[in-house]
Amino acid sequence: MEEYFQFTKELFDPTKAKDKPQPLKGIRVLDFTHFIYGPTCTGILARYGADVIKIEEPGSGDMLRLGAWWGKYWKHTNPLSHSLHLNKYFVTINLKKPKGKELVYKLAEKADVVVENLAAGTAEAWGVGYTQLREIRPDIIYLSCSTYGQYGPLRFFPGWDLLAQAAAGTITITGYPGTDKYYKLPDYLGDFYPGTLGALVILIALYYRKKTGKGQYIDLAQVETMTRLLPHFTYFSITGQELERTGNIDPAMVPAFIHKTRDGKFVALAAGTDEQFKAFCTAMGRDDLVTKYPTELERLKPENAQELNRLAQEWMSQKDAADIVDLAKKYGFPAAEVVDDYQITHEEWRRERGSVETFYDEMYREFLLPGPQALLSKSPAKVKWLCRPVGYHNRYVLKGWLGLSDKELEELEKEKVIGYWDDRPGAKPPIYYDITTDPIFNYQGDGGGTA
């Protein structure tokens, strides 16, 4: 066993990760998304090596830059924008100007993937929809993210995370039975989850393109991705009844719940299978329960489930959290302490594993990021830079990718086709940072290079 963990330690060694290749190297993404839903999707692609060009309006840029929660900024930025937008190229283009559209078409010539999360039909109306960009790049993969999808009677209904949760039924599943209080899935999970699934769908489409050379159009509806998470529809269709809320109890396993321990902490415990139940009963010193309730389906009967959960909760309330976890480890049933934000950022093992990752950025210095979606042994995720001010990569991308000259850039600036940041938090560089000497912002290389 010792030997196995030595093997994995070498396999996933984070100090070697930076020299390893990336799976999406050379994939270019045009990113017309804003807020959380779309940026989550392109953020995952960027972390695994794709070149993501985030196209923003000159001035304010993405509205998320401004929306730090409780008004708490970090170095005058919304801290979330750093984990959402890492490794992206920040280019501003005013799509209302014909010259702006021309720039987008030129970028599209070199793009593999386009992602947008505007209201249904808006991208087409602006001239950057699938039908228009397909003319330029026939093998383009184009993902439209929206709440209800691009077709169907509800398509123009406005939507946010919360409304997607309302329409999918996810709001009514969390909470205690018999109350009229519904908890939504927290932290805009109705944006993060669909965005993550969007990344999976793009990867699948990229694989298909690699095999056949064909691109495609993808219509991803937030509500549909949320319904994919619920067994409630199937339950309803079989029983004719709604699957009611169960508070802190998982109704699909017995015992399975979150409860308070003797030392005032909270522990989640589950012993769903026969093996785990047996282990749990031994730990509890109640081997008699195994003969009384021998099978899973027997224990799941509501009256038995209630009794067993009650017994287990009583047992838990007389033990300390650490002791319960130790017993679980020793006997082999799942148990874990409820951890909060602070514990997540401070637990040693998460830093060791890379579940949270300290990154040193040229502009923002040290910052703690959430880890990647998956640890890959040969082609891992990498962090190259954090969020950048509005228009930071204009010169780098327009000169490097499109070969525009300084004079052409100046003209575009004068005509307000491209632009830079407004003087407001989230959009501008940090006060201490001298942008005039920044080599990327003041990119001096000439055309022909690759960004």
Add this chain to the structure above:
Amino acid sequence: MTTTKQPKEQVLIRYGGVAAAKKEREQLLASMMSPEGKPEALEDVVVIDASYANFAGIIAASFFAEFGAEVIKIEPPEGDPARRMTPFGVTANGVGIPFLMEARNKRYFTLDLRTEEGRKDFAKLAKKADIVIETFPAGQMDSWGIGYRQLSQSNPRLIYIAITPYGQYGNRAQEFAQMPDADITAQAASGLAAIIGDPDTGEEPYTWPTRAGTWMAWYMAGTQAAIGGALSLLFRELSGEGQMVDIATADSYATLAQYPVIAGNTWRKARPRLGRYDFSMCPYGVFKTKDGFVAIAAGRDNDFRALLKILNLFKREVEEEYKTISDRITDNLPRIDQLTAHLEGATTKLTTDELVTRTIKYSLKAVRSKLSGGGIPFVMKVESPGTAMKNLHWYVRKSFQQFDDPKLGKFVLPVNFAKMSQTPPRVKWVSCDIGKDNDYVRQKYLSD
């Protein structure tokens, strides 16, 4: 399909153009996205799903199966215990509902990895596979001689996805290697449960960390595993090499939703539980109406003003007191309670439909108005799963599919979660008898 026809299609046209042209685009899209006769993206991919009593693995395998991979689920003769994890013990002819839901396009093959013979067959299968998924304790497969270390010797192109509570790498993984996985413990360990529940001024147990009402952690980890697998498939196209993918379910929420790490780091403390409220915005949540509930999102200032107008509450005092987004942040709960009570006083006088109709009328006016900044409060009826799937919209989009199986009976599944013009995901069959494809798998993969 179980749908009740809705009276008349209500169409909001927001960006000009003629209704007929919009209709045409709609029909064009619907025909473009139909899966009929289309190829499948992963038809050349073979996946062996050896997950045991763990839905994260089963869900990851489902995603591959929906995109056309040949997925062979391995289980011992008595079946995977996951078959018997089901809400309140409800089954379809002995098959649990979550298992039934994830039994899409899969092959079921009996193989007992506890026996020498079973492991031999497994190694043989893995030689012909592209992806292996397993959820055994870290190191268990390795000690059986069928871990990534051994399998990659005979099949260097193999992609090996391992899913456990704390991963394959590091001290924690080693210390907790023998602990099995469950959804509720992963919700607790990844930071999800800690932020659902009432503020600490309320009554117990409502103030405790609360479980999200579906297998959220397992679904998130399963999706992350599928992403790892898809990335590896792409990397294999570049390099010709397979690799190992390590998924820890205790990471799922913190890495997918990012906020726990960002908040814990910049605040240097944990966020409190806020009950029905949101962390950044108010009003943003569920409100009572005369006959049910609506979700209202009106966090931005102009949206908030518009909401006050719609509810006939627009008075200077209220408007002044809660004017900007920073006057409405949820760090001052009594103040927010007051505002919510004030709004709910008005919403409870209206039925849900009245309120939604009013908002739509208002937003149509606001969008067409030359004066910008009118704001659009986002309002939607809160549906329960049973009512949500009856909406005509999902019928048009074919988002739910009805099945009628001689053994399993009638049931509905959420399907087609993404619409794709070339290679849409689809459900071709649902059947999950133990060992139903034994002959097929033996003949195709183990006959030589």
